Amino acid sequence: MGRFHRHDDGTVHEHDDEHPSDRATGTSESEHGDHSAYETARERVQVLERIFDENDRTAALNRSAFLDNGICAVNLMSSPGAGKTTLLRETLARLTPTVRVGVVEGDIETAIDADRLAGFGASISLVNTGAGFGGECHLDAPMVRSALARLPLADLELVLIENVGNLVCPAEFDVGAFAGAMVYSVTDGEDKPLKYPVMFRAVELVVINKIDLLPHLDYDLAAFRTNLAAVNPAAATIEMSARTGDGVDAWCDWLIAHMAEIRQGRPPARDQALDGSSR
Amino acid sequence: MHELSICGSIADIVRRHAADRQVETIHVQVGQLRQIVPDTLVYCWSLVSAETGLSGSVLAVESVRARITCHACGSTTEIDEFPVLRCGTCGGADVAVVAGDEFMITSLELAEV
Numbered sequence: 001m002g003r004f005h006r007h008d009d010g011t012v013h014e015h016d017d018e019h020p021s022d023r024a025t026g027t028s029e030s031e032h033g034d035h036s037a038y039e040t041a042r043e044r045v046q047v048l049e050r051i052f053d054e055n056d057r058t059a060a061l062n063r064s065a066f067l068d069n070g071i072c073a074v075n076l077m078s079s080p081g082a083g084k085t086t087l088l089r090e091t092l093a094r095l096t097p098t099v100r101v102g103v104v105e106g107d108i109e110t111a112i113d114a115d116r117l118a119g120f121g122a123s124i125s126l127v128n129t130g131a132g133f134g135g136e137c138h139l140d141a142p143m144v145r146s147a148l149a150r151l152p153l154a155d156l157e158l159v160l161i162e163n164v165g166n167l168v169c170p171a172e173f174d175v176g177a178f179a180g181a182m183v184y185s186v187t188d189g190e191d192k193p194l195k196y197p198v199m200f201r202a203v204e205l206v207v208i209n210k211i212d213l214l215p216h217l218d219y220d221l222a223a224f225r226t227n228l229a230a231v232n233p234a235a236a237t238i239e240m241s242a243r244t245g246d247g248v249d250a251w252c253d254w255l256i257a258h259m260a261e262i263r264q265g266r267p268p269a270r271d272q273a274l275d276g277s278s279r
Numbered sequence: 280m281h282e283l284s285i286c287g288s289i290a291d292i293v294r295r296h297a298a299d300r301q302v303e304t305i306h307v308q309v310g311q312l313r314q315i316v317p318d319t320l321v322y323c324w325s326l327v328s329a330e331t332g333l334s335g336s337v338l339a340v341e342s343v344r345a346r347i348t349c350h351a352c353g354s355t356t357e358i359d360e361f362p363v364l365r366c367g368t369c370g371g372a373d374v375a376v377v378a379g380d381e382f383m384i385t386s387l388e389l390a391e392v
Contacts, residue, residue: 169281197362233372
């Protein structure tokens with residue numbers, strides 16, 4: 001149950017959370033609800049329900065499933081073609097001899113990426129997101145949950161979630177991962193952090209991929225770093241060429257460090273920066 | 280785009296609150312830091328609600344401006360359109376979002392019974 005209370009303007013209503021603006025200014029200025037018309041309450045039903053609540057509840061279940069099994073889960077996001085699958089191949093080649101890895105592979109229509117990852121001894125669960133109108137552009141928590149049911153969680157230490165290639169939608173959906181990482185390609189251009197700030201804020205790590213192409217491009221790496229720092233000053237970066245293998249060991253070290261944190265019981269961070277209480 | 284699947288979530292919430300009454304307007308708050316395009320959301324709602332019990336209902340989208348507070352100096356800044364979240368007083372980047380990431384259904388307007 002929420003709590004009823006009265007505003008200065010005489011309106012009365014009920015909800016569970018506090019009014020931040022009430023505390024700050026003593027007014028009933030709209031902060032999380034429309035307070036304009038409660039006198040016609042017979043026709044107006046107050047809802048105050050966050051639209052991502054159901055997704056976030058499922059994400060919490062995923063997080064618990066990972067933690068209960070001591071698994072570090074990383075949500076890997078990027079634009080299409082930035083090199084997520086190539087990086088995953090290189091990662092599996094280095095880690096699967098010693099680390100038990102599961103992969104959740106999101107793709108709109110095909111199993112091409114899952115086929116590229118076969119043969120390394122990792123458990124792969126494909127999520128085909130093509131069921132909706134023209135396919136989903138992201139993985140959400142229920143999709144990941146159904147994919148997890150096909151992974152031997154009790155036998156795994158690391159789950160890499162390869163999200164759908166897209167710089168917008170995946171950033172909006174918490175899937176229950178321990179950390180978010182982004183594969184950014186220098187061919188995407190220096191301005192991308194300013195154009196897709198939600199994505200760049202949603203991750204702890206930005207892999208700067210395809211640096212082997214730098215001699216052939218008019219690309220200003222310092223300008224990219226300035227733009228990234230402007231939207232996410234806390235983001236770590238690794239310069240990489242997944243093709244030549246340059247920087248892949250540093251990425252694997254980052255994963256291993258996060259696995260150690262899980263084993264040591266560090267409480268999981270959300271994989272999204274926008275986890276405000278008003279969501 | 281993700282607006283389409285989001286409209287499915289909206290429909291579930293609306294049906295639960297409206298019971299079987301006819302819904303005229305759904306009031307939705309969208310913070311400016313959300314990558315939800317209001318026009319796209321309204322268009323997708325018309326697709327998702329068509330030929331269902333929610334057909335003809337209208338999404339009324341209220342945009343909420345982003346505000347941050349600075350951990351260094353404590354002041355509050357209202358963010359304009361530029362995506363950089365930086366304190367307007369001291370320029371600090373260690374800030375907390377206090378408004379602008381909302382995405383919720385605030386209320387429904389139901390037809391007279």
